Amino acid sequence: MLVGYGRVSSSSQSLDIQNEALAAAGCDKVFTEKMSGRSTIDREQLAMAIDFVREGDTLVVTRLDRLARSVGDLHRIIETLTSKGVEFRCLAQQGVNTDSSTGRLMLSVLGAVAMFENDLRLERQREGIEKAKRAGKYRGRKPTINPDRVKELRQNGMGPAAIARELQIARASVYRALAA
Structure with a gap:
């Protein structure tokens, strides 16, 4: 059985292209x-896909970075699949699979390249933030919590848990706002 896995990073992105490619591949x-x-932490559907596949199945992704962005995560996933007798295949990078030694080599090389690209992107982002800070243009993320409103609700006798529910924020954020 071919089992597909698709992922996008944000809720504003669409899974349509991946779903179409996985369907066309016969998933x-x-x-x-x-x-x-x-990270693979908290990726519920990935965990469900890995749990679902059985010996003889193949897990299919459209691109390698949809599965993992670190070599460590990639190897752990592939190890888990291999121990279950499950093959792996990537549609966009032909030859990236676990059914040949060349495919496994390509998997490792492309996984390392993906991790390298991610590190470079993060480095450029940090450099941009530092430059903006030096120029006085970087202020960080805009506050999403109004500390005055939190304090006002507290003065009106509302408890931290009730304030958190009212403002739809975490209780820890209430305590931070009250301490400020």
């Missing part, structure tokens, strides 16, 4: 999610 079942790919 009988497809798991999709809108989650960051920086």
